[in-house]
Every structure is written in C-alpha cells, then in structure tokens.
Amino acid sequence: MSVPEREPLRLMAVHAHPDDESSKGAAATARYAAEGVEVLVVTCTGGERGDILNPSFEVPEGHEFETIEGRRAVRRLEMAKAAEALGVRQQWLGFVDSGLPEGDPLPPLPEGCFALVPLEEAAEPLVRAVREFRPHVITTYDPSGGYPHPDHIKCHDVSFEAFAAAGDPDRYPGTGEPWEPLKLYYNHGFSMNRIRAVHEAVEGAGLESPFGDWVESRDAREIPERPVTTLVPVADWFPNRDAALTAHASQIDPAGFFFAVPRDLEVDVWPWDEYELAESRVPLPERAPGEYEADLFEGVRSEVPA
Known part of the structure; x- marks a missing residue:
C-alpha cells in the first residue's frame, strides 16, 4: 500500500506594505516555499504613500508616481516580482497606506487610511483570508510594530485579532468556515x-x-x-531575499543599507531569520536559556493529519 500524503503545511506572513515581506523574514518564507510549504504573503496596504527611497529608480514606462493611484500601480508591479523571487503567493487586503507622520506636533493621519479603520472592519478581510487559506502558522509584527509606523502597529492589531477570532464560529459571520491557526510569531528584522x-x-x-x-x-x-525564541537557518535563501528586495525598486537602493554587509560575512555570522513565539496551541518542549527553536512548524508537523 502506498503511504498516504500528509496535508501540506501552510504559512501566512502578514505585512503592512509591499517591501516589508522582503525585509522581514523573507529568507524564511523562501526556504519554506522551496521545501513544499504553502506560503501566502498578505499585504494590508498598497504602499501608496511610500516615497522614492532609491536615487536610481526610474518610473516604469506607461506609469506615473505622482498620485496615490499611480504609486499603487507601481508598487503592485514590484510586489509581483518580489513574490516570484521568494516563490510565494501574495494577497492584498485593499487598505490605503497611512504614511509615516512627521513633525512636532504630529499631523493628523489621512482620512480613510488603514490606521484609522475600526479594528473589526480592518480585521474582517484578514479573518476571511485565514479561513480560506487555513494557515497552521501566522507571522506578523509585535505590538510596537517593530517601529512606530501606524500601519505596522495596525498590522499587529488585525493579525492578533484574526489569530484569536478565525476559529470562533460566532465571530465574523459570513467570512467562511472557522479555522484555528496553531502558532503565532512576531518576526524580528533587526534585534x-x-x-x-x-x-x-x-x-x-x-x-x-x-x-x-x-x-x-x-x-x-x-x-x-523583545525575546527571540526561534532562529530559522536560512543562509541558502539569502539570494532569494536579496532578489525580492531589489524587486521593490522604488523603495530599496541596491547600493544602500540592506546590502552594506558582505554576504559571505553575513552567512558566517548570522545565517538566521529571527522570530518571537507569541502564542502556541500545540505543546512544545521546554528550553533552557540560550536554546532556540529552529523551525516555525515545531510541534505542528505532528499535529497535521495525513
């Protein structure tokens, strides 16, 4: 008799803007995708208020970058190239970038932006996505957002809400059959x-x-x-991460910060993506200080039925 195939593992990575998926946990998502895990990147906003951060960027022919709609269209092109480089699927939630307010006092956020959408209204499409994709593991940002961008903080809020609510049949009616993810992680880009x-x-x-x-x-x-609980070895997927970063040509300078460390040195010194386990619904072994998980699916693999 043939051995029955196991249900594929599924990972959902929730991010605020296009390019965040390439600078936070990108090599890990590329690794899991290459190993046969179904990986879905969910992008909350279109990155419509992101400035040009690459001095060598040229607006693609037939596009413009002066309006919200124009920037959204360009960022969608970039996102498609980044997802291809990582080997992942990608889905938009459809909210509008809030921008990063600057000044003292800070100016008000733009009307209708993601950060101002009420929590349940903002979380509903993510709950729907969770119930449709049925991830075993979700990754997102910690409560601070990683840095105080209003969209990053809101991304945490909606991700935490979706993790808590997607398995409850009484919550968010009309968004699909309940599904309870097993683990929630916060990704740490730069501890x-x-x-x-x-x-x-x-x-x-x-x-x-x-x-x-x-x-x-x-x-x-x-x-x-914040505590780091999980170090996923990903050095072999640094090229995928770098290709995804450069795909976001309006945001990432190929001669800039993200590429300032020689890759051979990075492989030797820090060949991991870092995560913080926020919640687990599966039993996990106790670890001594200084011991880390090496797999986001630890404790999950044995729970997924054939």
Whole structure:
C-alpha cells in the first residue's frame, strides 16, 4: 500500500506594505516555499504613500508616481516580482497606506487610511483570508510594530485579532468556515543581538559597519528588546531575499543599507531569520536559556493529519 500524503503545511506572513515581506523574514518564507510549504504573503496596504527611497529608480514606462493611484500601480508591479523571487503567493487586503507622520506636533493621519479603520472592519478581510487559506502558522509584527509606523502597529492589531477570532464560529459571520491557526510569531528584522554581532564582525574585518550609529542610538533611546525564541537557518535563501528586495525598486537602493554587509560575512555570522513565539496551541518542549527553536512548524508537523 502506498503511504498516504500528509496535508501540506501552510504559512501566512502578514505585512503592512509591499517591501516589508522582503525585509522581514523573507529568507524564511523562501526556504519554506522551496521545501513544499504553502506560503501566502498578505499585504494590508498598497504602499501608496511610500516615497522614492532609491536615487536610481526610474518610473516604469506607461506609469506615473505622482498620485496615490499611480504609486499603487507601481508598487503592485514590484510586489509581483518580489513574490516570484521568494516563490510565494501574495494577497492584498485593499487598505490605503497611512504614511509615516512627521513633525512636532504630529499631523493628523489621512482620512480613510488603514490606521484609522475600526479594528473589526480592518480585521474582517484578514479573518476571511485565514479561513480560506487555513494557515497552521501566522507571522506578523509585535505590538510596537517593530517601529512606530501606524500601519505596522495596525498590522499587529488585525493579525492578533484574526489569530484569536478565525476559529470562533460566532465571530465574523459570513467570512467562511472557522479555522484555528496553531502558532503565532512576531518576526524580528533587526534585534540588537544580530546588529551587534554583525557590527563587530564587519569592523573586525576592517570594514566600515553600517550599524555603528544605530547601535549607539538604539542604546541611547533604551529601545526595549523583545525575546527571540526561534532562529530559522536560512543562509541558502539569502539570494532569494536579496532578489525580492531589489524587486521593490522604488523603495530599496541596491547600493544602500540592506546590502552594506558582505554576504559571505553575513552567512558566517548570522545565517538566521529571527522570530518571537507569541502564542502556541500545540505543546512544545521546554528550553533552557540560550536554546532556540529552529523551525516555525515545531510541534505542528505532528499535529497535521495525513
């Protein structure tokens, strides 16, 4: 008799804007996709208020970048290329970028933007997506958003709400059959442990570190460090991550910050994507301090039926 095939594992990565999926946990999503996990990136907004951050960027022929609609169209082109580089599916929730307010006092957020949408209204399409895709694991941002962008904070809020509510048949009626994800993670793009390790290695190699000022400024502001519970080995998928980053040509400078560390040095010093386990509905082994998970699906693989 043939061995029955196991139900495929499914991972949902929820992000605020197009390009976030390429700078936070990108190599891990590429790894899992390559290993046969079904991976869906959910993007809350269209990135319509993102500025041009790449001095070499040229607006694609037939497009413009001066209006909300024009920027949305360009960012969709970039997102499609990034998803292809990572080997993942991608879905838009359809909300409008809130922008990053600057000034003292801060200006009000734009009317109708994602950050101002009431929680249940903003979470409903994500609950629908969870019930349709049926992920075993969801990744998103911690309650701070990782940094104080209103869309990142709102992305956490709607992700946490969807994780809690998608399995409850009494909540969000009309959005599909209930589905209860098993684990929720917060992705950590730049923990201080990673920054210090890479910073010291770069300087030890006689090179100028891109993290020098950052180490000092983060320490000076006493930014709290959240716990890292999970280190997923992903060095073999750094090329996919880098290709996804450069696909976002309006946002990512190929000569800029994300590419300032030599890749061979990064492979030697920090070959992981970092996560914080926020909730688990499956039993997990206890770990001593300094011990980490190496797999987002730890405890899940044995729960998924054949």
